[in-house]
Amino acid sequence: MTEMLIISNVLLWCAVIVMGVVIFALVRQIGILYERVAPAGALMLNRTLHPGDPAPELDVPTLDGGTRHIGGVSDAGRATLLFFLSPDCPVCKSLFPVLRSARRDEKRWLDVVLAGDGDPDEHRSLAQRAGLETFEYVLSELLGRSYGVGKLPYGILIDESGHISALGIINSREHLESLFEARERGVASIQEYMESRRAAGEAD
Amino acid sequence: MLEAILNHTAALFLGFLLLGSALHKSIDLHAFRAVLEQYALLPSWSVPGVAAGLAFTEFALGVALIPAASRAAAAQGAAILLGTYLAAMGVNLVRGRRELDCGCSLMRTEQPIGAWHLLRNVILIGIAWAVSAGVPVAALDWFGWIVIAGAAVSLSLFYVVVEQLLANRSILKRLVSPS
Numbered sequence: 001m002t003e004m005l006i007i008s009n010v011l012l013w014c015a016v017i018v019m020g021v022v023i024f025a026l027v028r029q030i031g032i033l034y035e036r037v038a039p040a041g042a043l044m045l046n047r048t049l050h051p052g053d054p055a056p057e058l059d060v061p062t063l064d065g066g067t068r069h070i071g072g073v074s075d076a077g078r079a080t081l082l083f084f085l086s087p088d089c090p091v092c093k094s095l096f097p098v099l100r101s102a103r104r105d106e107k108r109w110l111d112v113v114l115a116g117d118g119d120p121d122e123h124r125s126l127a128q129r130a131g132l133e134t135f136e137y138v139l140s141e142l143l144g145r146s147y148g149v150g151k152l153p154y155g156i157l158i159d160e161s162g163h164i165s166a167l168g169i170i171n172s173r174e175h176l177e178s179l180f181e182a183r184e185r186g187v188a189s190i191q192e193y194m195e196s197r198r199a200a201g202e203a204d
Numbered sequence: 205m206l207e208a209i210l211n212h213t214a215a216l217f218l219g220f221l222l223l224g225s226a227l228h229k230s231i232d233l234h235a236f237r238a239v240l241e242q243y244a245l246l247p248s249w250s251v252p253g254v255a256a257g258l259a260f261t262e263f264a265l266g267v268a269l270i271p272a273a274s275r276a277a278a279a280q281g282a283a284i285l286l287g288t289y290l291a292a293m294g295v296n297l298v299r300g301r302r303e304l305d306c307g308c309s310l311m312r313t314e315q316p317i318g319a320w321h322l323l324r325n326v327i328l329i330g331i332a333w334a335v336s337a338g339v340p341v342a343a344l345d346w347f348g349w350i351v352i353a354g355a356a357v358s359l360s361l362f363y364v365v366v367e368q369l370l371a372n373r374s375i376l377k378r379l380v381s382p383s
Contacts, residue, residue: 016358034376090305
């Protein structure tokens with residue numbers, strides 16, 4: 001009898017541990033699913049600017065002490081991606097590799113400008129730690145307010161003519177690429193594109 | 205007998221936790237240094253040394269918790285260390301920096317600091333203080349050690365499940381309230 005109880009107890013501990021592993025795997029899967037069900041396109045929540053609006057023109061200070069002109073017609077015929085970030089934004093950090101590859105892959109037509117506000121030393125430290133020293137990096141609270149940036153990380157694509165092409169909250173590579181996709185398709189956002197397709201389907 | 209089993213289980217669990225945390229910090233010390241800088245509680249020049257020091261301290265305490273001879277002192281050290289982490293998170297919560305990554309995830313998930321992290325650390329400090337009371341004298345046979353090992357592993361699994369649930373919670377909050 002004692003022997004049976006011991007065997008039973010050992011088997012129960014094994015079962016508890018196996019179930020613990022299974023529960024952990026399930027909970028991890030739930031977390032991954034939450035990440036995946038985020039909108040495929042960048043979430044466009046901006047009460048100040050809308051696609052098609054002229055991008056506010058500003059001269060803003062850069063981290064290296066210079067000045068950068070934001071907005072207006074590009075003499076070089078290039079678009080500008082403004083990427084708003086903060087040194088204490090965890091999601092922003094996860095997007096740095098995405099920004100590097102986007103700048104490399106789209107260099108033919110796109111300039112990537114990092115934008116933030118607050119303590120310049122914190123931003124310099126971030127740029128150094130994250131290997132972003134070669135990026136154009138501007139610091140201006142006015143820039144964020146003028147562009148209606150409320151949540152980070154936030155991306156705004158300004159086309160060659162100085163108009164807002166696409167904008168939205170960026171939480172993933174897919175969100176960033178959706179800005180480029182929206183520009184190519186001439187829509188405000190992937191959400192608008194999907195809506196127009198749905199409306200066209202219903203009309204048929 | 206029960207006190208001995210509880211003491212050994214709690215010590216093993218804390219040991220696993222600290223060793224896992226030390227490993228997590230050591231694998232990506234660069235990222236942990238970035239987290240420490242973001243906490244904005246130390247002068248910048250001291251961050252690299254403190255980061256390495258904390259990883260080493262966690263490793264040393266985790267190892268020292270296992271043998272009975274060093275357990276009480278190691279548990280007191282663990283309580284002080286966990287209390288330090290608690291204070292660091294508390295200060296930044298008071299500053300309103302709720303988006304700060306706690307830097308405490310064993311599974312390398314992003315976890316913005318919150319009240320749950322404070323509660324978690326209070327519980328862990330309580331466990332550490334209980335262990336620091338000393339190892340009760342009791343003769344344990346092989347079956348007793350199986351129970352202790354099973355309980356410690358189960359507790360550790362429970363801990364990582366709760367940690368993942370906290371990470372999921374922050375993802376879900378971003379999902380449902382993007383503004």
